[in-house]
Amino acid sequence: MAKQHVTTTVNNDEFEFLCEPKASMLDVLRDELNLTGSKEGCATGDCGACSVVMDGRLVCSCLVLGVEMEGKSIETIEGMADGEKLHPLQQQFLDHAALQCGICTPGVLVAAKALLEKNPDPTETEVRYWLAGNLCRCTGYDKIIRAVMDAAKEMRAA
Amino acid sequence: MDNSMDVGYSADDKELKFVGKRTNRPDGVDKVTGRARFGADARLPGMLYGKILRSPHAHARIISIDTSKAEALSGVKAVVTRDDFEDRDSEFVPAGEMMVNYRDMVRNIMAREKVLYDGHAVAAVAATSVTIAKQALKLIDVQYEVLPHVIDVVEAMAPGAPLLHDDLFTDGVEPKPTKPSNVAKRLEFNMGDIASGFAEADEILEKTFDTKPVHQGYIEPHSCLASFSENGSAELWCSTQGQYLVRAHCSKLVGMEISKLRVTPSEIGGGFGGKTVVFIEPIALALSKKTYRPIKITMTRDEVFRSSGPTSGGNVRVKVGITKDGKIMACEAELKYQAGAFQGSSVQPGCMCAFAPYDVANVNVIGWDVLSNRPKVAAYRAPGAPISEYAVECVIDELAERIGMDPVDFRLKNAAKEGTQTAYGPKFGPVGFVEVLEATKALDHYKIPLGPNQGRGIGSGFWFNIGGETCVNLNVNEDGTLTLITGSPDIGGSRASMCNMAAEELGIDVGLINPIIADTSVLGFNFLSAGSRTTFACGLATIEAARNAIENMRKRVAQLWDIPLDAVVWEDGAARPASSNAGEFEPMTLPEIAKIAPKTGGPIAGHAEINAQGAGPGFGTHMVDVEVDKETGHVKVLRYTVIQDAGKAIHPSFVEGQYQGGAVQCIGWALNEEYVYGEDGRLQNSGFLDYRIPLASDLPMIDTKIVEVPNPNHPYGVRGVGETPIIPGLAAMSNAISNALGLRMSELPMSPPKVLKAIKEASV
Amino acid sequence: MASGETEMEVEATSVRQIFRHLQERFPNIKSHMVDDIAVAIDGTVFQDAWLEKVTENSEVYLLPRIGGG
Numbered sequence: 001m002a003k004q005h006v007t008t009t010v011n012n013d014e015f016e017f018l019c020e021p022k023a024s025m026l027d028v029l030r031d032e033l034n035l036t037g038s039k040e041g042c043a044t045g046d047c048g049a050c051s052v053v054m055d056g057r058l059v060c061s062c063l064v065l066g067v068e069m070e071g072k073s074i075e076t077i078e079g080m081a082d083g084e085k086l087h088p089l090q091q092q093f094l095d096h097a098a099l100q101c102g103i104c105t106p107g108v109l110v111a112a113k114a115l116l117e118k119n120p121d122p123t124e125t126e127v128r129y130w131l132a133g134n135l136c137r138c139t140g141y142d143k144i145i146r147a148v149m150d151a152a153k154e155m156r157a158a
Numbered sequence: 159m160d161n162s163m164d165v166g167y168s169a170d171d172k173e174l175k176f177v178g179k180r181t182n183r184p185d186g187v188d189k190v191t192g193r194a195r196f197g198a199d200a201r202l203p204g205m206l207y208g209k210i211l212r213s214p215h216a217h218a219r220i221i222s223i224d225t226s227k228a229e230a231l232s233g234v235k236a237v238v239t240r241d242d243f244e245d246r247d248s249e250f251v252p253a254g255e256m257m258v259n260y261r262d263m264v265r266n267i268m269a270r271e272k273v274l275y276d277g278h279a280v281a282a283v284a285a286t287s288v289t290i291a292k293q294a295l296k297l298i299d300v301q302y303e304v305l306p307h308v309i310d311v312v313e314a315m316a317p318g319a320p321l322l323h324d325d326l327f328t329d330g331v332e333p334k335p336t337k338p339s340n341v342a343k344r345l346e347f348n349m350g351d352i353a354s355g356f357a358e359a360d361e362i363l364e365k366t367f368d369t370k371p372v373h374q375g376y377i378e379p380h381s382c383l384a385s386f387s388e389n390g391s392a393e394l395w396c397s398t399q400g401q402y403l404v405r406a407h408c409s410k411l412v413g414m415e416i417s418k419l420r421v422t423p424s425e426i427g428g429g430f431g432g433k434t435v436v437f438i439e440p441i442a443l444a445l446s447k448k449t450y451r452p453i454k455i456t457m458t459r460d461e462v463f464r465s466s467g468p469t470s471g472g473n474v475r476v477k478v479g480i481t482k483d484g485k486i487m488a489c490e491a492e493l494k495y496q497a498g499a500f501q502g503s504s505v506q507p508g509c510m511c512a513f514a515p516y517d518v519a520n521v522n523v524i525g526w527d528v529l530s531n532r533p534k535v536a537a538y539r540a541p542g543a544p545i546s547e548y549a550v551e552c553v554i555d556e557l558a559e560r561i562g563m564d565p566v567d568f569r570l571k572n573a574a575k576e577g578t579q580t581a582y583g584p585k586f587g588p589v590g591f592v593e594v595l596e597a598t599k600a601l602d603h604y605k606i607p608l609g610p611n612q613g614r615g616i617g618s619g620f621w622f623n624i625g626g627e628t629c630v631n632l633n634v635n636e637d638g639t640l641t642l643i644t645g646s647p648d649i650g651g652s653r654a655s656m657c658n659m660a661a662e663e664l665g666i667d668v669g670l671i672n673p674i675i676a677d678t679s680v681l682g683f684n685f686l687s688a689g690s691r692t693t694f695a696c697g698l699a700t701i702e703a704a705r706n707a708i709e710n711m712r713k714r715v716a717q718l719w720d721i722p723l724d725a726v727v728w729e730d731g732a733a734r735p736a737s738s739n740a741g742e743f744e745p746m747t748l749p750e751i752a753k754i755a756p757k758t759g760g761p762i763a764g765h766a767e768i769n770a771q772g773a774g775p776g777f778g779t780h781m782v783d784v785e786v787d788k789e790t791g792h793v794k795v796l797r798y799t800v801i802q803d804a805g806k807a808i809h810p811s812f813v814e815g816q817y818q819g820g821a822v823q824c825i826g827w828a829l830n831e832e833y834v835y836g837e838d839g840r841l842q843n844s845g846f847l848d849y850r851i852p853l854a855s856d857l858p859m860i861d862t863k864i865v866e867v868p869n870p871n872h873p874y875g876v877r878g879v880g881e882t883p884i885i886p887g888l889a890a891m892s893n894a895i896s897n898a899l900g901l902r903m904s905e906l907p908m909s910p911p912k913v914l915k916a917i918k919e920a921s922v
Numbered sequence: 923m924a925s926g927e928t929e930m931e932v933e934a935t936s937v938r939q940i941f942r943h944l945q946e947r948f949p950n951i952k953s954h955m956v957d958d959i960a961v962a963i964d965g966t967v968f969q970d971a972w973l974e975k976v977t978e979n980s981e982v983y984l985l986p987r988i989g990g991g
Contacts, residue, residue, distance in 0.1 A: 022289070036199040037192020039427070041377040042459040046846035049377055077192035090190040094183065097811035100650035100819065102189035103196055103378040103427025125855075132855035135846060137375045137428050138650060139815055140822035141854040252957045255970065256989065374991075431991020506986055537991030576965075583985030584962030622988045626969065689990020771968045871966060881990055 008069040010035065011079025019066040025059075026050045028066035029076060037077035037106045041135065048134035051107035051114075052076045058114040060133075077106035080113065088158075089113055089151040098147035100138035108134045112148045120156055124149065176658040176668045177874050180811045183654045184673050185425070197381030197397030197424045202452035205383070206235055208445050209291035210438070210455070211281040211298050212465060213273035216307035216531040216839025217320060220269060220280070220300060227297040228283060233290035236448040237298070238441065239281045240270045244413055248325075254406040255626055255685050262500040264411055266534050267440050273302070274322055274499035275531050276840040277464025279437075284445040284453050307531040307839040311473055311496045314340040314530040322499060322529045342501030343527040347509050349581040355488025355520030359479025363557050364490075367549040368905040369888075370832035371471040371496060373463055374538045375823075375851045378427020380466060381456040384442035388450055391418040396439050399429040399647055400686030404439055405678045411440040412447065419443075422677035423647045430823070431537030434686050435467055463844035467536025468833060470495040470503045474549035476512075484563045486554075486572045488520040489513045493546055495527060498534035503527045504542030507622075510582035511543040511885075512550050514620040515591060515777060516572045521581035531839055537688065539820065540621040540881035544827070544888050548906070551617040551889030556902055565616045565893070566604070569779075570595045574620075590803030590867030591618070591777035597865050598779045603799045611786050612796065615894025618779045619885025623694065623878035625770030626685035630699040631676075632660065632707050632764040636756075638749025640664070640707075642673040645684030646696040650819075650880070651812035655693050656700045658808050659874065663704035665731035666748055682767055690878030693808055694869070695770035701873055707764025711751045714758040719743050774869025774877035778802030780821060780886040784894040788917055791910030793829055793895055799861040800886075805869040805877030816879045818860040824887020826852045832907050937961055938972035940982060958987050 003018035010033060017032050024043070029035045029052070038061055041047035045060040052061045053075040080087045089112050092098070099105045108131060115122060115130045122130070127148050128141070136144060188194040225237040246260035253260075264270075269278045281298050285291035306320040313319055319340055327335050330344040356362060382396035392414065398404050401421040409419045426433060438455040445453040457466070477490040491512050497503035505525040513521050523546075538544075558568035573591045580586065598604065598616070608614060631643040642660055646652060653673040661668035685691065712726045715733035719726070725740035726733050732745040755762050783797040800817035807813040830850045834842045843849045868875025888906060895913065896902045901920040905912065932943040941956050960969040962983040968974050969987055976982060 020289070030198075034201075035192075036195070039196065039378070040198065040456075041379070041427075042846050044459065044845055044847065047377055047459075081191055086187070086190065090187075093190050094186045097180070097183065097651065097815055099186070099189055100812070100815050101376070101378070101426060101428045102185075102194055103376075103425075105189050106192045109190060128854040128857070132853040135377055135851060135853070137377055137430070137823070137851060138819045140818035140820075140852075140860045141857055142818045142860045143811070143815065145854065145859070250958070257958050257987070429991075434991065507988065510986065510988075537989065539991045541989065541991045583983040584967060585965050585981070585983075587965035621990075622967065624969065624988050624990055686990075689988070691990065769970055771971055771974070772966045 004067050006067055006070045008071065009073045011076060021067060023066040025061040025064040025066050025069055028069065029061060035076055035078050039103055039106060041103070048111060049104050049107040051110040051134065053110060053114055058111055077110055080109060087113065088154045089148065092147040092151040092154065096143045096147035096150065098139065098143040104134060104136045108136065108144060116152050116155060120152060122152060174662060176661040177808055178806070178810065179658065180809065181654055181658055181668050183651055184657060185648065185653055194425045196378055196427050198456045200383045200395045200424065202383060202385060205452040205454055206284040206286060206449060207288045207291050208282055208284050208442055208453045208455035209288065209295055210279050210441065211295045213269065213276060213278040213280055215273055215302055215304050216276050217305040218273050218302035219305060220272060221303055222301045223281060224299040225281060227299070228294040231290065231294050231297060233286040234283055234294045235451065236284045236445050237281060238444045238448065240268050242444050243268055243411060253410065254403050254683060256403070260410055263407065266500055267411065267437060275533050277461065277533060279441070279465065282441045282445060284449055309530055309532060309835045309839055311471060311494050311528050311530060314528050315494065315526065322531065326501070326529070340529040341526055342497060342529060345506060345509060345525045347521065347523045347581050349579065350520035352488050352490055352520045352522040356479045359487040360482040361557055361560055362477065362479040363553050364475065364477035365553055365904055366473065366475045367552065369472050369545050369548065370906060371468045371532065372538065372827050372831040373468040373849065374430035374432035376428030376430060376432055379457040379459060379462045380438055382439045382442050383452060383454045384439065384446045385452040386443060386446035386450055390414065392443055392446065394419065394421045394439060394443060395424055396421065397424050397426045397433060399426065399433045399649065399688050401678050402645065402683050403434065403686055404436055407436045408440045408443055412443045420677055420679045423675055426647050426649055429649055430539050431541060431688060432467055434688050435536050437466055459846065460844045463849060464841050465533060467534055469538035469541065470497065470535045470545065472496065472545040474546055476549045476553045478553050478557060480557050480561065482561060484558065484561055484568050484571050486516055486518045489518050491523045491546065491550065493523070493525040495525065495542065495545065496532060496535065497527050497529050498532045499529060500534045501527055501529060503535055504537065506542065508542030508546040511620055512546040514580050514582065515574055515618050517574050517578045523581065539884035543619065543621055544885045547619050547885050548888035548892065552892050552904065555616065555889065555893045566595055566599050569618055586775065588867060588870060589775050589777060590865050593865050593867050594777050594779050594801050594803050597863050598781060598801045601781065601799055601863065603781055603797055603861065606797070608783060611788060611898055612783060613894045613896065613898025614781065614783050615890040615892065615897060616779060616781055617886040617889030617893060618777065619882055621690065621776050621881045621885060623773040623776050624689035624691045625695045625773045626691050627683050627769050628695045628699040629681040629684055630696065630703040630766045631681060632703040634707055634752050634762040636752055638670065638752045640671045642671050642700065643676045643680060644673065644696050644700065645676050645681045646692045647675055647687045649687055650815060651809060652692045652696065655808040655812065656696060659697050659700050660704045663701055664708065664748065665729065690776065690880040691773065694773055694872055694876045694878045697808065697876055698770045698872060699766040699768050702766035702768060703764040706766060707762060710762050710764065711748065714751055714762070715746050718758065772871025774805050774871065776803060776877050776879060776882035778882040778886050780824065780890040782890045782894045784891070784898055786895060786898045786913065791913035793908060793913060795825055795858055797858055799863065800883060801863040801865060802879065802882055803865045803867050803877060804879045805872065806866055806875035807864050808874060808876060810864060813864055813879050814862045817862045817883045820883020821860050821887050822852050822857060823884055825891060828888050828891035828906055828908055830907050830909055934976055936972065936976060937968065937974045940976065959984050960987050
């Protein structure tokens, strides 16, 4: 099948590319746009390592087709920091040592940011259920949950 | 409840500036911004994509492989099969601190005479796109003669079981068997007189336990990028726990000199023992050798489950005899571990660890290494120990209950301590099991009342910890900063720990040290980041390199001041006269010495090339409260505390992280995780949806208590902490569920159907 | 240990010398056994430490090499 022309916005930058109809958004981000911060852990929407926000909605980029990026605005981990200033979530993850190997971290951060934009004052249970789609095998989630709760607190105070 | 951030520093820690402190992680920012480069994040110009054809059969003879149609497909650049890998002799040879049978390894990476498990590699293709490579796999014609298969370990041992290898004769039995079997090895550890021990016992309990194979479940699939040059050398980028072991194995399997292969470890997205061996790396090199183009291979999640190295399942019989007042008199166990399709399960350490936590005079442990039609197992933290210690800790717990003794008191009464003779060999040096148990008893967690259908469980665990070959370079840069070069992949924050130790030694700010993980061309051999060795062994080498750099700086200053070397001391990051007798000199700081290094003899560095010895054994105890839903069989974890002797926590956050992560892996192993095979011998749950690892929503906070009984063989007392946390939780969970239900479970996982079945059987 | 012996006294000043004594006494001891065993000297475990010193009254245990995950 012929490649399709796609125009999209990723982290406020406009991109144009020719997209294989079968390619996932994750493939496009990683292979076409060289944005390798989004990770592939399963390619079946189970692990959340590829989490991105598309027009305000949290999605697994491995479950979205590249051609569906047409006209959409995508936010990935690469757009999370503001210059050298880390997002409060990123800083809290470092302060809490909420990552060990770090492979799930981009997806967890993107998902947590989406949560705090919807719900600035989540309970521990709400954080745990929101992040249930993001697998982490190293940390046991304890420090991740603490970091998200503390980032929420910090952002509410700001 | 214990605050997990509360760490009990000992008194002399007050003088430590960086060791024991929660310093910034040098690689942290790159990991929260997506910049860090993991296995699949590398590309090279002209790169081709490799894909692997895998067996759809659990056991079959390969009649023929026809690759001609695949090779003819446009975009396909190379195909490799068994014919592209030279066969190797069947003997165990040392390969970078490990004993490896390359005849087995060459067959595991690419099937030869037979496929031995569902997912066994049969051929591989390199093409200009993943899509073309996948198309090409479909064009490879493999003719199989399907053979009967065997999956279960006990069935695999039975006479008449389908044979995986007709040249495998059980080692360790007399007389030597005349017929081949699936049993590779029998081993036995003995101490004292088991019969008289049981004769003196008032209570004897004998039970058999089953555990299923589980996967390490690292979130990053195996990935590598190989590039062969026409000059015979090659570069390999891959996600691994040990670049030097990858080099050792690949150079042997591909047939090249070690110096010609440069292996660069990517950031590693989890390993837990599963990235200590090679699967795709030699295949990528072979494809690159055929094409002289870079080859990238990344496993899918399905391939990770089917075709990497999960850990053994086991069948363990345990018999323990105790006196009425709770003294263990005799212990006996028989362990049958699945090795997968080739010999080499972790039954040996399983045997050695089984009763190691306890001071018992009479011990007999027999182990069997058993092959079946499953992927060859790899390590999964403390390999072998969780399976045997789970069974032992369940029996211990039930015996304590029988004589009406508190389970912690029971363990305290029998706990191994300094001088205790182990059944596997040595007498223990200083160990912290008693201190761990005392800390457990003191927890608030232990006193919280439980409600209906709730139960509390205790389990303990032991792991040896190891040292091993390690090299470190510490370069003093001309601006007074330092570059710390180690060869140990950083899986969970070890760079921060190394910097803490180096800064402590040098007396400078930790932020002045920039750590890097070197490729194999930079340093001499380094063993794996495994065996809980990194903070201990790489730490020892880092300390030695820092001391070497200090000595070199003192030498420069001694020459400048024209006084003897021993008249110059190093304090707070500066060279100083040892006393007023040495002369009146202003201290020279590290940056001052670095700045004039060119004029005093050239660059300054510190080195260490060591084989670290004297690792300190690790003991831990887990305490968990659960609630069982008797209608659904669902088990909810209410509270969890990990208590473990770290020796010394160099970076407490990452020590806690090891405890918490290990505990949750225990919860997964205990409640959900298992390899499920169909009648056809094929794996049925090769994805995270069906192989369910714990989610954030399944869990409470995991509390931790770091106990610190120093290891005398490390300057700061480090023991190593990565492996012990995977051991105690299986029994703790089982004992908690048993206490909640008033019945005893004896198999894992304790998934809802099995819990319901146990409830039903008990009510009959 | 071979031929049922579990304990013996040897005169040696290093781990390597202990191994040599063992190989002399038990010629059929496989060479990989020497590669694949660790020793504990007075409670401290050593692997691949041929040159490690032992003293007159050192208590030395042989044990299988230990790896890890």
